[in-house]
């Protein structure tokens with residue numbers, strides 16, 4: 648397949664680009680902050696490093712973006728040296744960041760106006776699934792671009808969905824993360840309730856894992872939460888962004904979401920106490936009423 652461009656070498660972007668390289672793809676990467684040290688590692692695996700989003704688009708037929716939030720996703724497209732300066736007929740941009748439908752539509756319209764094609768493709772799954780090529784890809788937009796990029800999606804993910812028009816991928820992702828964030832809050836409350844009422848949180852994990860609400864998230868995050876350990880796989884600031892965007896989607900559709908609203912408050916409180924760069928499971932500290940003893 649043609650060389651693939653990759654913009655945004657954060658937790659997810661770096662793992663995904665590395666995975667493409669391991670599977671024999673040629674990859675050209677770019678990150679806003681070059682000094683973060685990702686370059687050498689990726690270069691060792693054969694990546695070339697572009698000096699701007701425009702430079703990467705110019706070089707590659709297909710370019711993927713994995714940026715933190717709507718402001719970042721818009722910036723790489725519309726700002727100086729951005730995607731719009733080089734996107735043209737025959738080139739495709741695939742935004743895999745988690746953003747709202749409005750952001751995605753804005754990008755789609757601008758890219759199409761320049762003759763390019765656009766696909767939104769946010770993902771379910773975190774750092775480890777990204778490293779292992781086990782993401783769930785929620786794409787929507789240009790079906791021709793989806794078909795063309797499938798060989799790369801097959802490496803990045805265990806399943807790809809095509810959900811129709813631009814916006815549907817973003818909405819699906821926000822619904823999923825709204826449920827996940829609400830679950831993390833209920834789980835944290837339960838761990839605190841078990842502890843304060845004289846039960847072992849570890850035994851609670853064993854009981855949960857054998858019942859109808861067993862799930863990979865409780866199983867994976869529970870033991871480290873009990874150890875007050877929150878090394879970031881999915882940063883809490885991004886989970887709070889997703890709750891905020893999901894609540895806005897609820898507003899638009901007049902859907903009452905009291906559970907998600909309460910969860911959002913807890914994530915906001917966690918951010919305001921300096922936990923934003925830790926894993927989103929650090930919201931547990933808000934329910935414990937303590938500061939984390941380690942990251």
Ligand SMILES: NC(=O)C1=CN([C@@H]2O[C@H](COP(=O)(O)OP(=O)(O)OC[C@H]3O[C@@H](n4cnc5c(N)ncnc54)[C@H](OP(=O)(O)O)[C@@H]3O)[C@@H](O)[C@H]2O)C=CC1
Pocket residue numbers: 654655656657658659660678679680681683713714715716718719720722723743744745746770771772773774880881882885886
């Ligand atoms: N981590 C996870 O488990 C998952 C994350 N996601 C979503 O994927 C996206 C990336 O997440 P993740 O990798 O964890 O996030 P990180 O915070 O690790 O990385 C964010 C990336 O966005 C870049 N960035 C931020 N602001 C700007 C800007 N204004 N202009 C250009 N680049 C910018 C950062 O560059 P710089 O290094 O310069 O700051 C960095 O490359 C987010 O939308 C997140 O919600 C989706 C599924 C799972």
Ligand SMILES: O=CCCC(=O)O
Pocket residue numbers: 745770771772773824881
């Ligand atoms: O957006 C982040 C999702 C994290 C996950 O699905 O485990």
